[in-house]
Amino acid sequence: MNKKLISIILPIYNEAESIAVLYDRLNGVIDSLSATYDFEIIMVDDGSADESWKKINQLAQLDCRIRGISFSRNFGHQIAISAGYDYARGDALITMDADLQHPPHLIPALIEEWQKGAAIVYVRNRVVANGLVKKFFSTAYYFILDCIVPIKIPHNVQDFRLIDKKVATIVRQSREQSPYLRGMVAWTGFSSTFIDAAYDKRFTGKSGYSLSKMFKLAFDGMTGFSLFPLKIAAYIGFFVIATGCTMFAYITVDAFCNHVYYPLFKWLVTIIYIFIGVLFILIWFLGEYIGRIYNQLQARPLYVVAEELNSITLSNMMNEKKPLHCHCERV
Ligand code: UDP
Numbered sequence: 001m002n003k004k005l006i007s008i009i010l011p012i013y014n015e016a017e018s019i020a021v022l023y024d025r026l027n028g029v030i031d032s033l034s035a036t037y038d039f040e041i042i043m044v045d046d047g048s049a050d051e052s053w054k055k056i057n058q059l060a061q062l063d064c065r066i067r068g069i070s071f072s073r074n075f076g077h078q079i080a081i082s083a084g085y086d087y088a089r090g091d092a093l094i095t096m097d098a099d100l101q102h103p104p105h106l107i108p109a110l111i112e113e114w115q116k117g118a119a120i121v122y123v124r125n126r127v128v129a130n131g132l133v134k135k136f137f138s139t140a141y142y143f144i145l146d147c148i149v150p151i152k153i154p155h156n157v158q159d160f161r162l163i164d165k166k167v168a169t170i171v172r173q174s175r176e177q178s179p180y181l182r183g184m185v186a187w188t189g190f191s192s193t194f195i196d197a198a199y200d201k202r203f204t205g206k207s208g209y210s211l212s213k214m215f216k217l218a219f220d221g222m223t224g225f226s227l228f229p230l231k232i233a234a235y236i237g238f239f240v241i242a243t244g245c246t247m248f249a250y251i252t253v254d255a256f257c258n259h260v261y262y263p264l265f266k267w268l269v270t271i272i273y274i275f276i277g278v279l280f281i282l283i284w285f286l287g288e289y290i291g292r293i294y295n296q297l298q299a300r301p302l303y304v305v306a307e308e309l310n311s312i313t314l315s316n317m318m319n320e321k322k323p324l325h326c327h328c329e330r331v
């Protein structure tokens, strides 16, 4: 019987000092599973300025399970993982950081959950964030994300997860320039589960995630899965029109019933105020059209098929134009 292939994808940016230790730890885990599974390790060098690529080359010469690609410049963590997904051939794909924050000894547990039937297995960090300020921003971010994003994006999972190849097939179809992969994986809608564990401290060196990169990722998460920001103009517009009309009604009644004199500029201010509300509504309309263009450009699959019955394949429906109904007794 053919063994199942597991791809381990490692995005690498200036991790020359961690790579050998990471490989040793991975090797220990992989060896213990090699009777049941085959492995490939895909190392994606995201334009490192240090000796990471050299280290990857050295390891690849010693171990043919290692496959490497090197970017021409730094494209970012999410793109490095996307490339890993493109190149991986596994039945299950595991992504983890190369700085040893994501403990390799959890790999057997990830595979076990996958074998039990979960198409997506996340490793959730037990420690929300270090420091009060980080904790506050992290909690606030996920609160806003939950409020404005229609799908459920898991909290505190970073990009340490296993996905089944059927999930990878869907994720590969989306060629977004600013991907938020944990959102995209959740978006596919396949069954998922969590393993709770404590992430480790970075083995050596410093984080490749500058504040601006972190902010960009957070923003990509919101804008990639929610058009809510485009609708804010509508709420402001309706509020302004409602209050403007109330003011207009008030001064009209006051002027005509109570014979109070209102100078022309007060009428004009009220009318201009209402028109500002109308402008907000028009901006909302523009936003709705831009949102639709944005959705179309994201070009995500229209739907994700979880199962098929009676081999109703796309080619049956689209090319051969067979009737969509049938008179079979059995399904
Ligand atoms: N990384 C990458 N490209 C980047 C930044 C980071 O491929 O532009 C890799 C990095 O080598 C590590 C993982 O992504 O394997 C997570 O990055 P890092 O540890 O710097 O982020 P943090 O854990 O501090 O959020």
Ligand code: MG
Pocket: 097, 099, 101, 202, 207
């Ligand atoms: Mg890290």
